[in-house]
Amino acid sequence: xxxxxxxxxxxxxxxxxxxxxxxxxxxxxxxxxxxxxxxxxxxxxxxxxxxxxxxxxxxxxxxxxxxxxxxxxxxxxxxxxxxxxxxxxxxxxxxxxxxxxxxxxxxxxxxxxxxxxxxxxxxxxxxxxxxxxxxxxxxxxxxxxxxxxxxxxxxxxxxxxxxxxxxxxxxxxxxxxxxxxxxxxxxxxxxxxxxxxxxxxxxxxxxxxxxxxxxxxxxxxxxxxxxxxxxxxxxxxxxxxxxxxxxxxxxxxxxxxxxxxxxxxxxxxxxxxxxxxxx
Numbered sequence: 001x002x003x004x005x006x007x008x009x010x011x012x013x014x015x016x017x018x019x020x021x022x023x024x025x026x027x028x029x030x031x032x033x034x035x036x037x038x039x040x041x042x043x044x045x046x047x048x049x050x051x052x053x054x055x056x057x058x059x060x061x062x063x064x065x066x067x068x069x070x071x072x073x074x075x076x077x078x079x080x081x082x083x084x085x086x087x088x089x090x091x092x093x094x095x096x097x098x099x100x101x102x103x104x105x106x107x108x109x110x111x112x113x114x115x116x117x118x119x120x121x122x123x124x125x126x127x128x129x130x131x132x133x134x135x136x137x138x139x140x141x142x143x144x145x146x147x148x149x150x151x152x153x154x155x156x157x158x159x160x161x162x163x164x165x166x167x168x169x170x171x172x173x174x175x176x177x178x179x180x181x182x183x184x185x186x187x188x189x190x191x192x193x194x195x196x197x198x199x200x201x202x203x204x205x206x207x208x209x210x211x212x213x214x215x216x217x218x219x220x221x222x223x224x225x226x227x228x229x230x231x232x233x234x235x236x237x238x239x240x241x242x243x244x245x246x247x248x249x250x251x252x253x254x255x256x257x258x259x260x261x262x263x264x265x266x267x268x269x270x271x272x273x274x275x276x277x278x279x
Contacts, residue, residue: 006265008184008258009177010150011117012125012168012196014052015138016103017188017210018251019110019126019147023219024051024188024211026103030096031062034088039075042068044214051211052129052162052189054155055092060085097134104141107209108217109252111146116255123175124149125183127167127195131156150175162191165199172199181270184261186251188212190242197243202261202271205239207232209250212239245271 017024031047042062050061062068063080072080114124126149128135135154142148151174153167160166168185172178185196185203188210196203207213208220212235220228236247246257 005179005182006268007182008122008262008265009182010123010125010171010175011184011186011254011258012127012171012201013114013149013251014187014189014192014210015126015128015130015135017051018107018186018206019114020106020138020142021100021103022105022107022209022217022250023213023215024048025216026100027051027055027058027096028214030092030099031058034059034092034095035062035068037091038072038088040068040071048211048214050191052187052191054129054161055096055131055134056085056089056156057161058129059088059092063088093131093133096130097137100130100134100137101141104138106142106145106147107250107252109250113251113254114147114149117258120258122258123177125151125153125171125175125177127153127162127171127192129155129162129189129192162189163194163198165195168195168199168201181265181272184258186254190238193239193242193244197271200271203244203246204254204257205236205242205244205247206250207235207239207247 013019016026028044028047032042032044035042046062046065050058053061063072063085069080117124132154135152139152151171153170155161158166158170177183180200183201185201187193188206193203193205213231239247248254248257
């Protein structure tokens with residue numbers, strides 16, 4: 001494909017909070033129980049903070065938070081180390097894998113959106129902060145439900161995960177798509193959006209279905225309109241700060257955004273803001 005192409009080639013989705021698991025709930029209880037097992041209390045809000053990172057990086061980031069680090073020092077008589085992160089990660093993986101089937105339902109509209117994108121000739125890529133052992137549980141469940149993306153790149157597959165662009169680079173190679181401005185990254189986390197931006201793609205943030213909101217579908221629907229709008233505004237601001245070109249509630253609202261991005265490409269616009277001559 002010519003490097004000045006003005007036609008979209010692919011959409012790359014995150015998994016939890018984007019395609020499955022409204023609220024991105026599967027990892028949260030596992031992180032809380034993990035640290036409890038080692039005598040340290042963490043909150044759901046703290047657990048959500050580094051969401052989207054590779055899970056080892058996530059554990060390390062939690063262990064470095066001052067409140068958590070102080071508890072670790074008091075409980076274990078020494079600072080939290082990378083060796084501790086290694087040990088907790090080994091405990092976490094089967095713990096998380098055990099709960100993901102309970103949170104593997106599709107986000108409303110996800111399958112219809114993917115089908116519509118495929119009908120337009122777009123390839124469907126996927127990257128995730130989950131590692132391979134966890135995704136070996138998730139992908140068969142998703143496949144039985146009708147979702148089989150054209151590739152999968154997991155945390156731990158490459159030398160660095162999010163927010164580096166390496167998983168996106170692998171996705172470009174897997175799908176055979178380029179240049180990056182013909183690709184759209186869709187994610188519910190800041191580091192997932194940064195992954196796309198660093199790779200040179202368009203970035204679409206999801207304010208309600210994922211980690212930025214952090215509520216199940218039932219919890220979200222139970223809020224009144226004012227409460228919903230307040231949470232939407234807070235999540236939108238956080239995702240925009242991470243570099244989102246667009247922020248929508250969920251993938252159910254993605255198609256008009258894809259139309260707009262395609263129109264912008266034809267006008268010569270690019271994700272980084274520069275203008276080029278249309279081809």
